[in-house]
Amino acid sequence: MKVLAAMSGGVDSAVAAARVAEAGHDVTGIHLALSRNPQSYRSGARGCCTIEDSNDARRAADVIGIPFYVWDLSERFHADVVEDFLDEYAAGRTPNPCLRCNEKIKFAAVLDRALALGFDAVATGHYAQLRTGADGLVEMHRAEDMGKDQSYVLGVLTQRQLGHALFPLGDSAKSDVRREAERRGLAVAAKPDSHDICFISDGDTGGWLADRLADRELAHAGSIVDRDGEVLGEHDGSYRFTVGQRRGLRIGRPAPDGKPRYVLDIEPVSGTVTVGPREALAVEHLTAIRPVWCGTVPDRALECTVQLRAHGEEHRAVVTVASTASTTATDEKVEVRLLDRATGIAPGQAVVVYDGTRVVGSATIASADTGTGA
Amino acid sequence: MTDAAPARRRTYLDHAATTPMFPEAVAAMSEQLLRVGNASSLHASGRDTRRVVEESRERIAGALGCRPGEVVFTSGGTESDNLAAKGLFWARRSDDARRTRILSTAVEHHAVLDPLHWLAERDGAAVELLPVDAECRLDIEALKQAIDRDPGSVALVSVMWANNEVGTLQPIAEVVELARAHGIPVHTDAVQAVGQVEVDFAASGTDALTLTGHKLGGPFGVGALVVRRELDVTALQHGGGQERDIRSGTIDAPAIVGLATAVELSVGRRAEYAARVSALRDDLVRRVREVVPSAVSNGDPVRRLPANAHLTFPGCEGDSLLMLLDARGVECSTGSACSAGVPQPSHVLLAMGCSDEDARSSLRFSLGHTSTQADVDALVEAIGPAVERAAEAGAVAGLGGR
Numbered sequence: 001m002k003v004l005a006a007m008s009g010g011v012d013s014a015v016a017a018a019r020v021a022e023a024g025h026d027v028t029g030i031h032l033a034l035s036r037n038p039q040s041y042r043s044g045a046r047g048c049c050t051i052e053d054s055n056d057a058r059r060a061a062d063v064i065g066i067p068f069y070v071w072d073l074s075e076r077f078h079a080d081v082v083e084d085f086l087d088e089y090a091a092g093r094t095p096n097p098c099l100r101c102n103e104k105i106k107f108a109a110v111l112d113r114a115l116a117l118g119f120d121a122v123a124t125g126h127y128a129q130l131r132t133g134a135d136g137l138v139e140m141h142r143a144e145d146m147g148k149d150q151s152y153v154l155g156v157l158t159q160r161q162l163g164h165a166l167f168p169l170g171d172s173a174k175s176d177v178r179r180e181a182e183r184r185g186l187a188v189a190a191k192p193d194s195h196d197i198c199f200i201s202d203g204d205t206g207g208w209l210a211d212r213l214a215d216r217e218l219a220h221a222g223s224i225v226d227r228d229g230e231v232l233g234e235h236d237g238s239y240r241f242t243v244g245q246r247r248g249l250r251i252g253r254p255a256p257d258g259k260p261r262y263v264l265d266i267e268p269v270s271g272t273v274t275v276g277p278r279e280a281l282a283v284e285h286l287t288a289i290r291p292v293w294c295g296t297v298p299d300r301a302l303e304c305t306v307q308l309r310a311h312g313e314e315h316r317a318v319v320t321v322a323s324t325a326s327t328t329a330t331d332e333k334v335e336v337r338l339l340d341r342a343t344g345i346a347p348g349q350a351v352v353v354y355d356g357t358r359v360v361g362s363a364t365i366a367s368a369d370t371g372t373g374a
Numbered sequence: 375m376t377d378a379a380p381a382r383r384r385t386y387l388d389h390a391a392t393t394p395m396f397p398e399a400v401a402a403m404s405e406q407l408l409r410v411g412n413a414s415s416l417h418a419s420g421r422d423t424r425r426v427v428e429e430s431r432e433r434i435a436g437a438l439g440c441r442p443g444e445v446v447f448t449s450g451g452t453e454s455d456n457l458a459a460k461g462l463f464w465a466r467r468s469d470d471a472r473r474t475r476i477l478s479t480a481v482e483h484h485a486v487l488d489p490l491h492w493l494a495e496r497d498g499a500a501v502e503l504l505p506v507d508a509e510c511r512l513d514i515e516a517l518k519q520a521i522d523r524d525p526g527s528v529a530l531v532s533v534m535w536a537n538n539e540v541g542t543l544q545p546i547a548e549v550v551e552l553a554r555a556h557g558i559p560v561h562t563d564a565v566q567a568v569g570q571v572e573v574d575f576a577a578s579g580t581d582a583l584t585l586t587g588h589k590l591g592g593p594f595g596v597g598a599l600v601v602r603r604e605l606d607v608t609a610l611q612h613g614g615g616q617e618r619d620i621r622s623g624t625i626d627a628p629a630i631v632g633l634a635t636a637v638e639l640s641v642g643r644r645a646e647y648a649a650r651v652s653a654l655r656d657d658l659v660r661r662v663r664e665v666v667p668s669a670v671s672n673g674d675p676v677r678r679l680p681a682n683a684h685l686t687f688p689g690c691e692g693d694s695l696l697m698l699l700d701a702r703g704v705e706c707s708t709g710s711a712c713s714a715g716v717p718q719p720s721h722v723l724l725a726m727g728c729s730d731e732d733a734r735s736s737l738r739f740s741l742g743h744t745s746t747q748a749d750v751d752a753l754v755e756a757i758g759p760a761v762e763r764a765a766e767a768g769a770v771a772g773l774g775g776r
Contacts (some may be wrong), residue, residue, distance in 0.1 A: 028697070069697055109771075116767035117694055 001025045002168060004033060004114040006062060006070070006106060006121045009053030011181045011188045013123030014060035018184050019168040021124045023359035027268045028119070029061035030070040032110065034077040035199065058188050060186050071113075073105055080104035082199055089209055090220070092268030093348025096153065096310060097197055099362075102126075103292075111164055117358040126150045129357075130162060137295040138162040141357040145173040152310050155352035155362035156292050175351040189292070207230055219227045222271020224251060227280065238271045243368075244281055244344015251275070262344065281343040286336040288351050288363035297321060300359065305354045306336060308345055308365070315340040319353050319360075334363045379592040385704045387754040388740025389681060390538055392564060395632070396591040396639050396743070397564040403632030414616060415606045425684040430627075430634030437641040438583075438600060439574035446599045446617045447630055449588035451565040451711060453610075455485040455620065458561040458582045458691075461607035463493055466529040466559070469606070473529040475500045477520050479512050479544070480725035483532055486563055487721075490532070491498055499529070508727050509674040510542035510694055518552055525556035533560065535567035535583075539738055540673030541708040542683025549707065550579035559605060565589050565597075569640025570648065570679050575600050585637070587629065591743060592636030596629035640743070651741045652680035654750055658739060659683050661754045666753035666761050672723070674735065681741040684709065686732050690764035691771060704753050709738040735768075 003025045005017035021027040031054045053260070055303055061068035081100050088095035111122050127143035128151040140162055141150040156166065169177055181189035196203045212219075214237070224233040233240070240248070245263040255261050257305045262281055265274040286308075298321055305314040315338050323334035336351055345368040353360040386394075406426060411419030413427045428442070435442040448454045466473045476490055481502040504516045512533060521528060530554045534545050546562055551632035553560045559581035567573050569590040575583055582605065586597035601620070603605055614623030640647075646714070662685060663669050673682040687695060692708035699706060709720055719733035728736075739753065 028701075067697075069693070069701065073692065112770045113694075113767045116763065116770045117698065118763055 001120045003027045003119060003121050003284070004119045004124050005066070006110060006126070007057035008032075008194075009060075009188065009191075010125065010194060011178060011191050012174075013129075013185070014057070014125070014186045015184070016123050016125040016166075016168040016182050016190050017066065018062065018064045018180075018186070020166060020212055021066055027064075027066045027123070029064070029066050030110075030280050031056065031057040031070045032077075032105070033067070033072045033073055035218045037321050049200065050151075053252070056188050056360050060188055060235075063185050064188075071110065073109055073157050075103070076109045077105055077199075080109075083366065085199075086209070086212055090268060091348075092214055092238055092266040094138050094242045094346035095348045097199070097351055098153045099311070099350055100157055102154055103110070107161040107165060111161060113195070115164065121166050123166035123168060125169055126154055127169050127172075127174075128154050128167045128359075130167055131163065131368035133295070134298070140294055140359045141170075142354070142359075143169070144153040151359050152307050152312075152350070152352050154266055155249055155294070155350060155359050157294065158292060159295055163248045164296060176195045192258050206240050210237060220268055220271035222267075222273065224249065225275045226261075227274060227276045233274065235271070235273060238266050238268050238273055241266055243346035249275060274351060276344065282366040283336050283342045283345045286338070286345065286351060286365055287367045288334040288336060289334055289366045290315075290333070291334045291361055291363035293361035294359050302355070302360065303361060305350045307340070307354065309349055315342050317353075320366075333366075348349075378731050381705055383752075385749045386744070387704065387706045387739040387741065387749060387753060390589070390679075390738065390740035391707055392588045392594070392743050393591055395588075396636050397625045398639060399592050399632045399635040400751065402635040403628045404627035409627075411627075413627055423625075424632050427625055427627050430630045431702040433634040434598065434637050437527075437578045437637045438585075440583075440600050441476050441604050442605065443618075444575070444599050444600050446601055447619050447625065448597050448599055448617075448621055449595055449623075449634075449649070450588070450597040450772060452564070452596050453621075454584035455483070455561075455563055455584070456489045457610055458601070459489040459530075459661065460493060462559055462582060462605070462611055463497075463499060463720075464608035465606040466720045468608070470525050470526075474498060474525070475502065475520075475528045476530055476532065477502050477504060477517060477528060478532040479504050479506060479508055479534065481506050481537055481539075482532065483538055483563055483565070484675070486532055486534070492744055495519065497729060498517070499676040500527075506725055510537050510540050510672075510722065510726050511674055511677070512544050512549070514545055514548050514552070517549060521552055521556060521558065525558065525727060528556070528558045530551075531560045533562055535562045535564035535573065536571065536679050537673070537722060539682040539720055540564045540565075540691045540726070541569075541679035541740075542674040543679070546578055548653055554579060555613060559602075563707075566679060566682075568637065569644055570681060571620070572644070581605055587633040587636060587699045590636050590640040592633040593629050594637065595599075596626060596633045598633070643743075648680040648744060651743075651745060654741055654745055654747065655681055657747075658750045658753060659685070659740075661750070662705045662757050665754060665758045669761075672726070672728075683739040683741075684736065686736045687761055687764070688732065688735055690735050690761055691768055692734055692736050693761055694764040694767045699737075699753075699756055702756040702760065706753075707738045707740070708734075709736065719767045735752070 002019050005027050005102050007013045007029045017029055063310050066319050081097050085095050085097045127148040129141040131139050133139045142151045179199045200208045220238045223238045225231050241263045243263050261275040264276045264280050303321045306317045318337045320335045347365050349365050352362040410751055431442045431445045434445050476499050490501045494501045505513045533544050533549045550560050552715040561582040563584045563605050568585045582601040590596045591663035607620045609620050611622050614626050615622050659671055665741045668685040668688050696708055720731050723733035
């Protein structure tokens with residue numbers, strides 16, 4: 001098989017590429033350049049977009065013994081991930097850019113180009129497992145190492161995309177991957193994991209958003225109010241808040257009952273941020289849009305589990321697809337009744353649906369009903 | 375996995391990036407590497423080394439039509455270009471503070487453009503990059519107007535002898551004629567020209583000329599700035615003052631004797647070489663266009679380097695083509711500048727009026743002294759399927775169809 005290995009310059013993608021090459025496939029390594037100005041993205045050893053990371057990826061490819069190229073995806077990345085991230089925040093939602101990158105860049109722009117160039121598959125260092133089910137469809141399951149499981153950010157992939165994906169690390173523990181990197185002589189063996197958003201160089205998401213949204217006059221300053229509409233304070237931009245947030249509200253007056261207050265709702269155009277007690281964050285029902293199904297569309301109420309944020313816990317739930325006419329219809333909705341209450345669910349987050357360890361699909365949360373009906 | 379990939383025949387069509395060393399240059403350099411002696415030392419070993427260096431200087435002078443004393447050894451093309459741009463600008467301006475303008479072209483190598491931009495940003499230079507036509511020839515009328523506007527304010531003119539990407543030769547004689555009338559020094563980056571076309575320093579009338587070893591069959595890391603004796607050049611690198619006080623640093627005798635051997639050989643064999651490779655090049659272009667009729671040849675069709683072919687493949691990304699050809703053992707260049715390996719559309723092609731898209735759809739094939747008919751045949755065989763694949767990828771990426 002001709003395999004394109006996406007190499008970020010980190011330890012995971014390097015070992016993934018090495019394993020695919022060792023399995024006898026014809027592997028070509030590529031590093032994705034995602035910023036037109038590499039200095040503007042995260043610096044040092046933490047990122048995936050710097051010159052240093054590109055060099056680390058190149059050195060790993062040398063050691064593995066595969067050809068290596070840099071692909072410039074900066075324009076696509078900016079349009080599909082960075083701009084989308086800004087738009088979502090400006091609209092009062094809380095997006096996950098890694099998920100968007102997998103959906104639009106790694107398993108779309110890169111995969112499509114790879115297939116056109118004659119490759120059969122794209123391999124990445126993601127922690128998730130692929131298996132062929134009894135029906136012949138490719139199933140994606142959670143990683144063996146639950147601490148590293150990344151099936152949540154891959155939940156947006158379709159059957160076609162999964163059919164051309166390879167995740168060689170899905171059955172491994174991170175610690176083993178590091179040891180393997182060392183054994184293989186890969187210099188990135190001890191490189192720290194990346195955690196933050198790769199295009200925000202200093203990890204200060206609020207500051208980064210402030211600079212860019214202010215430029216577009218989308219900052220939306222406004223009032224902080226309680227559930228009765230009483231104004232408790234002012235803020236300079238609703239993007240600074242996310243549903244469920246407790247810190248940084250900067251409300252002078254304590255609540256009458258002395259309990260901490262949390263962000264309950266963000267109304268982006270007026271800039272109104274509603275706060276209230278923790279109980280008011282409880283969520284029992286979600287409506288989600290733009291579903292993507294990994295395989296067959298559920299044709300009845302599905303008793304399952306859902307994950308509502310990266311590295312979040314699982315909640316038992318019943319998921320119903322409002323219409324199954326088409327898997328790509330943008331007006332399709334998914335209703336999620338949570339059997340285990342969740343708190344602080346922000347619109348824009350993805351709900352990923354699991355049947356045991358298997359990913360059924362995902363959708364973008366449009367609204368969340370609190371148990372109290374607020 | 376630890377085994378090396380099976381050895382496959384490589385078709386090297388990137389001689390403009392670097393070309394194999396002549397065995398004679400390797401031998402001369404290796405021999406000198408085994409000898410001790412600093413050319414600046416006063417004892418017998420030092421004198422022996424000095425003799426090798428000075429004989430090399432004389433051999434280079436003989437091959438390039440300059441005086442030995444005009445050859446300043448450097449670490450290569452980039453240093454020579456920096457020395458010419460900054461050193462001449464500073465010296466000329468310190469003689470007359472009005473001389474703040476530098477006239478150059480939009481298609482220079484970054485080794486010229488970047489020092490000029492640096493002088494503009496940091497040191498008050500007014501840099502004017504003159505336009506070229508669709509075939510990359512300097513608009514000589516634009517140069518004339520720029521000089522005539524205020525000749526007394528021009529510190530220097532820098533125009534490359536031959537373009538490294540599309541191979542177009544620049545009208546150096548006309549540039550010199552315009553500048554000389556006002557006593558303005560002319561620098562030329564002749565890195566791609568020496569050994570490829572006739573280059574005679576004295577006859578050219580230029581005042582400073584850049585060359586480098588590894589483009590003409592010599593070693594990496596050594597080159598020269600040929601610069602007229604009577605011209606004042608401010609030093610960039612200070613120290614022992616070894617090279618006319620313009621360039622300090624222990625003299626690299628092995629590299630210099632390798633350079634001299636390569637300059638002599640490449641210049642001595644030039645006429646025969648040029649006739650041979652230009653025939654190969656013409657065959658390459660003709661047959662590639664037979665296979666890919668939509669391919670467009672870039673640069674001046676006549677006034678060009680004999681070994682350079684530069685082609686646009688509409689609807690294909692150059693990156694994709696390069697990768698696909700590389701996988702078939704054919705090595706070429708997209709000719710674009712890279713930062714972090716990120717391909718940017720070539721400033722040369724953009725200056726020639728190419729669209730961003732066409733600029734990204736181009737490849738440079740450059741032949742050299744080791745090129746054979748088999749190399750051309752291998753490319754012709756590989757290019758069809760590669761273009762077909764790259765066009766599919768181009769369609770996915772939203773590039774126009776063929």
